[in-house]
Amino acid sequence: METFIIISLVKAGLVAFVLLTLAAYLVWIERKVLAHIQLRVGPYRVGPHGLLQPLSDLIKLVTKEGVIPANVNTFFYLLAPFIAVALSLISISVVPFGTQIDVLGVKTYMQLTDVNVGVLVILAISAVSVYAVALGGWASNNKYALLGGLRSSAQMISYELPMSLAIASPLLMANTLSLREIAESQAGFYFGFIPKWYIFQGPMPQMIAFLIFLIAAFAETNRVPFDLPEAENELVAGFHTEYSSTCFAAFFTAEYVNMVTISALGTHLFLGGWNPVFPEPIASFVPVLVHAGAGLILLYHGTQTVSTRTWDRYTFPLFGLVALGVAGVFSLPLLPVPEPLLSIGKALHPIFWFGAKVGSILFLFIWIRGTLPRFRFDQLMRFAWLFLFPLSVLHLLVTGLLVALN
Amino acid sequence: MDAFLFFLFAAIAVACGINLVLQTHPISSALSLIGVMGSLAVLYLLLGAEFMAAAQLIVYAGAIMVLFIFVIMLLNAGAERSKSTSLLAKALGIPALLAFLGVIGFLIQALLPNTELVKFGAFTGGTAQAIGRKLFTEYLLPFEVTSVLILIAILGAVVLARKEI
């Protein structure tokens, strides 16, 4: 019992730290990627390549004065960002990151808790998190904020339906609601090279469901092209118009943590969780090769710097060495090393594949933000109810029929 | 641990329930009701009803109450005007409620003296599989009837929202 509590506390602390850091750096990555899409360089001043920008943003947001507007309901006004950030951190607790690890006799799953109804828990938390936005918009006592809150609650209710139905079809094939078992059921390959993920697995490849899920995920996390609750050229900043300082930071963090959670959910349900893309002998070399290649490229560029970017002479080789070190860690299972190192190295490979898939979906989020314009609100609702919803019902029916016939 | 969790969430549920009755602003009442629903979901988990706990959050807290909050915000409903309720109701209401609860509590304790102790994990029949199996075999007809009910409700809501009555 005591070891269980200690392990759980350590895991919870680790997950919260990694998740919040990831959310902060996701903002940096988003600004960089958007900048490069628009042929700019993005944040560059704070630290090498702007790497310390999230830290300086955090300091700026925390040290700012938190303004509470006149005539607002203070309790609800302060409750809304709290709900947002608390709920976004809860739902990650049922998401597994890798297989069971066995380090120095301690066996534990890389997951905070394995719930029988893991998928439903994530759906429930995401359903409840509407309140943060709706309440924040209402409590601000501001027309634009209220409109943003109304839009967001309508939008999130509408898109929850196609999302739940899209999630239901891989669940029909998996026969379980626990995310770990779902990921485990997608191991293996067809003909030795097509992975048995649910987007490829028979009897009904779930590609359409994955597309529906992605579209609904964009709407659920209020991202472009469905970011109508905070459409800046219509509603100033939507539901968080009146928020400043730490409260604004809470909403901001919650949005990015939700993005990470929903990408992780999509990865587990459709993209095979931590199962590698390639069959086994190749799969163990891929993380090593990727990191070693990145490290070598960075080292090469460190010697080729332009005179205007003198920093790169020191930062590029440094990052290159870090990448080579990571490659070394990933090569541990391939080398004859003693026991704790071997199992650590083995445990890291699933995390690499999981992280790579989640990262790809997150990159898609950012890419689409840099590419597509925003929908109009009536188009958004019509799209959800007249196209996405019937399509997902139809898809669920076909999947159910094929699973039953199988 | 089980008793502590029960008393904690029962206290939250009762406090939120009292708040629902006492608050004059509909939004405060709605949020109290969400508090009741959340703590009931935890109690369902303690009783081994994991599927129902998730359904409680998804259906009640996530869909029905969002609809309520949406309507309250849409109508911009303000705080309730205090109407003069009859003196009799004021004087008798709370004692009557307490007496009613006392009688019910006494009856429950008297008629069901040795009910089982609630231990988390003692009853594991509330999984999604078990509920699904029952729902689609033994309770198939009621299930289909509720689907018709939902359809009628949708039609009713659409008609009410569209037509000028």
Add this chain to the structure above:
Amino acid sequence: MPAAVPVSYYLILSAILFGLGVAGFLFRRNIITVFMSIELMLNAVNLSFIAFSYQLRQVDGHIFAFFVMVVAAAEAAVGLAIILTVFKNRSTLAIDDVSSLNN
């Protein structure tokens, strides 16, 4: 404090919540709050269904609670549509002002 509580405590909690729902239904004058009190009563009943299900070690109580939930969803959809219509026609939410059938 005991290590575990008997099922009857859950039933008493359910009774308390039901009583609070009745009180809200009778005392409040806002249609939406009255409606929410009904939802509170339904929730209290659900709790006792699930408590009985635990006592009898049967899943049937869960199914009944599930049906209650579905009915509550249908009721909320129609009820809120009615409230919207009432507000459109009379621009009031006070339950005492909607009494034209009373004369």
